[in-house]
Amino acid sequence: MTLIVVSDGYYNRITAGQEKTIFLEIGNNGNTELTNIRLSADLPEGWTAVFSPELIDNLAQGNFQTVDILLRPADNAAKGEYTVALIAEANETRRVTSIYVRVESASLFWVWVGVGLAALVIAGFVFIFMRFGRQ
Amino acid sequence: MIQRVHEHIISELGANTRTDTIFVLTAIFINLITLGINSGIASSEPSATNTIVMFTIVALIVVVNFVAELGLIRGRQMRKKLLSGLLKMYKDQGVEGYYDPSLLSDYRTRYNLFMLTVLFTGLVAIIIPFVIR
Numbered sequence: 001m002t003l004i005v006v007s008d009g010y011y012n013r014i015t016a017g018q019e020k021t022i023f024l025e026i027g028n029n030g031n032t033e034l035t036n037i038r039l040s041a042d043l044p045e046g047w048t049a050v051f052s053p054e055l056i057d058n059l060a061q062g063n064f065q066t067v068d069i070l071l072r073p074a075d076n077a078a079k080g081e082y083t084v085a086l087i088a089e090a091n092e093t094r095r096v097t098s099i100y101v102r103v104e105s106a107s108l109f110w111v112w113v114g115v116g117l118a119a120l121v122i123a124g125f126v127f128i129f130m131r132f133g134r135q
Numbered sequence: 136m137i138q139r140v141h142e143h144i145i146s147e148l149g150a151n152t153r154t155d156t157i158f159v160l161t162a163i164f165i166n167l168i169t170l171g172i173n174s175g176i177a178s179s180e181p182s183a184t185n186t187i188v189m190f191t192i193v194a195l196i197v198v199v200n201f202v203a204e205l206g207l208i209r210g211r212q213m214r215k216k217l218l219s220g221l222l223k224m225y226k227d228q229g230v231e232g233y234y235d236p237s238l239l240s241d242y243r244t245r246y247n248l249f250m251l252t253v254l255f256t257g258l259v260a261i262i263i264p265f266v267i268r
Contacts, residue, residue, distance in 0.1 A: 132208045
């Protein structure tokens with residue numbers, strides 16, 4: 001059985017708390033039919049992955065089946081890179097592949113902190129320029 | 136005696152230039168170094184320790200920049216006083232025609248540009264790590 005991730009490939013960018021669809025292609029390159037292929041993911045805490053379809057009843061040799069994965073990182077997921085393991089388990093065999101997901105922060109909080117500090121520095125600069133520059 | 140005073144003023148002007156150069160270069164150097172350090176911290180795993188270190192470095196940037204700005208303001212005022220004395224001396228000696236008084240305003244512009252350079256590298260060093268975070 002082959003397990004192929006298509007669409008954005010093995011590296012995906014997601015904003016914390018927002019969903020992203022990843023396309024997965026399940027193929028059978030063996031010489032027997034695969035039955036009862038169950039799809040699941042090993043995810044970081046608070047993440048969800050919804051597979052559509054979640055179960056493939058059978059996959060004849062040489063055939064492929066596309067699966068959509070709706071991946072959603074936790075709302076409070078810290079910015080950074082994560083590995084998500086995708087598991088396809090048939091009665092006859094089991095296959096695991098990994099994708100990398102880069103979570104980007106949805107919040108502009110830290111940008112505003114930086115802008116606020118910069119504004120204070122500018123205000124301070126103007127003050128010392130006015131206060132000491134005249135003497 | 137007037138020659139000794141002249142030499143003294145020239146020597147003070149030289150020391151003033153060296154001090155101001157040190158202020159500008161040190162401030163820009165520290166701003167760029169801290170920009171690199173804080174950007175590195177901001178890209179790493181967020182934690183309370185990292186946040187404290189980031190804010191400590193921001194405090195360092197603020198202090199260094201204010202010290203540099205104050206030093207440059209004082210340096211500019213000192214240069215103005217020294218050059219005014221020098222100009223008066225030249226006038227008394229009847230050689231003021233060799234020294235253009237507009238140099239005073241040129242120095243003022245140059246100092247303002249130095250201060251803006253220090254200020255903007257400081258602002259970049261503060262803002263960029265928070266944008267990365």
